[in-house]
Amino acid sequence: IGTESELLSLNQLNKRKKPVMFARSAIHNWGLYALDSIAAKEMIIEYVGERIRQPVAEMREKRYLKNGIGSSYLFRVDENTVIDATKKGGIARFINHCCDPNCTAKIIKVGGRRRIVIYALRDIAASEELTYDYKFEREKDDEERLPCLCGAPNCKGFLN
Ligand SMILES: Nc1ncnc2c1ncn2[C@@H]1O[C@H](CN(CC[C@H](N)C(=O)O)CC2CN(Cc3cccs3)C2)[C@@H](O)[C@H]1O
Numbered sequence: 001i002g003t004e005s006e007l008l009s010l011n012q013l014n015k016r017k018k019p020v021m022f023a024r025s026a027i028h029n030w031g032l033y034a035l036d037s038i039a040a041k042e043m044i045i046e047y048v049g050e051r052i053r054q055p056v057a058e059m060r061e062k063r064y065l066k067n068g069i070g071s072s073y074l075f076r077v078d079e080n081t082v083i084d085a086t087k088k089g090g091i092a093r094f095i096n097h098c099c100d101p102n103c104t105a106k107i108i109k110v111g112g113r114r115r116i117v118i119y120a121l122r123d124i125a126a127s128e129e130l131t132y133d134y135k136f137e138r139e140k141d142d143e144e145r146l147p148c149l150c151g152a153p154n155c156k157g158f159l160n
Pocket residue numbers: 025027028029030031069070071072073093094095096097098146147148149150159
């Protein structure tokens with residue numbers, strides 16, 4: 001994917017700011033909210049940050065954990081590339097996980113590069129918190145599992 005129209009709308013998107021803002025979240029710390037209603041399937045925002053390779057991502061992950069930055073603003077685009085929004089990142093990094101999400105994160109190839117774009121899964125009303133399914137891998141070690149606070153009726157109980 002990554003058609004001409006997607007490339008165009010991606011550029012328009014980054015120019016014409018989608019009406020979103022970050023604020024305190026009932027799910028976790030900060031979240032991203034729709035300021036205006038958003039129609040299903042609309043492109044909302046790109047997950048922007050530094051593109052880094054796997055080895056660099058592993059090293060930074062360790063450093064962030066050591067510095068107590070908690071889980072990181074790292075988003076995997078493929079087995080070798082990660083987008084790190086920790087230092088230089090867009091506000092999409094504040095989007096929380098939900099087991100019944102109103103958005104989805106799609107990887108689109110634009111000019112040979114994979115980029116992460118958040119789309120609306122359904123019509124979203126103004127002031128709704130934007131969420132997507134993180135699709136984290138199932139953590140084998142129970143101690144390492146993160147309890148999910150999304151509150152959705154179908155909540156799976158854990159992020160990973
Ligand atoms: N449904 C959920 N249930 C429980 N926890 C959730 C959920 N959905 C997101 N989470 C947390 O949020 C992180 C994903 N974060 C999304 C934004 C976050 N809300 C923020 O304010 O920064 C980014 C990471 C980077 N970390 C920086 C920190 C700030 C404060 C403590 S750690 C958070 C995840 O790794 C989780 O720890």
